Amino acid sequence: MLVFTPFMLAYLISELYRNVNGVIAPALRQNLNIGPEQLGLLSSVFLLALALVQIPVGLLLDRFGSRRTVASFMVVAALGAWLFTFPDYQAALAGRLLMGVGLGACWAGAYRANVLWWPAERLALANGALLGLSGLGALLATLPTEALLRMLDWQTLFHTLAAVTLLLALLIWAVVPTHPAERRAGDASLDGLMAVIRHPLFMRLWPMTLLCEGSWLAWQGLWAGGWMREVVGLSDRITALYLLGLATAIVVGQLLLSAITDRLLQRGVPLIRPMRIMSIGFVAVQGMIVWLPLPGINLLWIAFGLLTVGPILTYAWLAAELPSHLSGRLISLLNMAATLGGFMLQYAVGWMIELWPPTNGHYPDAAWRWTFSLMITLQILAVGRLWRLPR
Helix, strand or coil: CCCHHHHHHHHHHHHHHHHCHHHHHHHHHHHHCCCHHHHHHHHHHHHHHHHHHHHHHHHHHHHHCHHHHHHHHHHHHHHHHHHHCCCCHHHHHHHHHHHHHHCHHHHHHHHHHHHHHCCHHHHHHHHHHHHHHHCHHHHHCCHHHHHHCCCCCHHHHHHHHHHHHHHHHHHHHHHCCCCHHHHCCCCCCHHHHHHHHHCHHHHHHHHHHHHHHHHHHHHHHHHHHHHHHHHHCCCHHHHHHHHHHHHHHHHHHHHHHHHHHHHHHHCCCCCHHHHHHHHHHHHHHHHHHHHCCCCCHHHHHHHHHHCCHHHHHHHHHHHHHCCHHHHHHHHHHHHHHHHHHHHHHHHHHHHHHCCCCCECCECCHHHHHHHHHHHHHHHHHHHHHHHCCCC
């Protein structure tokens, strides 16, 4: 627990940073005087920074280990949180970028620690527990944040987050032990990176990580809230409540379905089977959210959250297939694909919606539906690659 808990808390606060714009979006639009496209960029640049920093993070993890890498990077995140509060769009954009850079090691560092400290056959369970518990950060970014903003402004919230981030960095540096494999100078060459990229299974799976996990990040980080407000017509309070339900479903799904997957693996069921079923369900639920005009359709967000575990299983699969000394670079490359997909999709959604003319400051439902339909179609193509895997 001295390893799992500190890294889980670091990943938890990263999830809070990533998703909080979904609740504070109205305040950001008003205070910074920005539209959907600029709001999309302001949120998605966090994911762009995460993507761009993954290759150096992977090299640093394999060279210096998770403890030193994650703790050092989190200091940069604290600086970004402080800069984000400046009353200027460019300053806020720079702050959001630094937050992404500083938190770019949390995900990969925690996953790499799991690879070293857990047996390979239990890795899916360990990763699911990590994602489920750290998903509480996304949960805190919903209704609790909305309630907190009734008592203080969002700038004070981010000043507090900056202080907490610094404390977590000190905790990781002081408490987390070093794995025996990290006591030796690790290989930080680009040859290992190319070995991962050329692996046939990685080549087959990275598009699903890019598009499915990217869509998850785009929805939860910003556009699920926009959909609920603009298309469904929910109030800010009810939207925050539904986002809380979504975040809770992600926590439950990662814990419960990862445990079920672990049980199936213990019984000899290949990982590809639950991964296919859950990934197909993940994409299908998005289609139902966008197009089914059924009463209570918002409850489908619960199913969406539960099934997010499907695309995540690629991490456990690939980690079991590749040598452990390449684990930092493998996880960072998958993270780069996921966060780059999240950046592109989160920004592209705002850009495409603005292609339709607004009426009284609101964009038509067709703008939202056709934009997300394109995103869903790309995911269908990516998931279809699971049926033609190399031996």
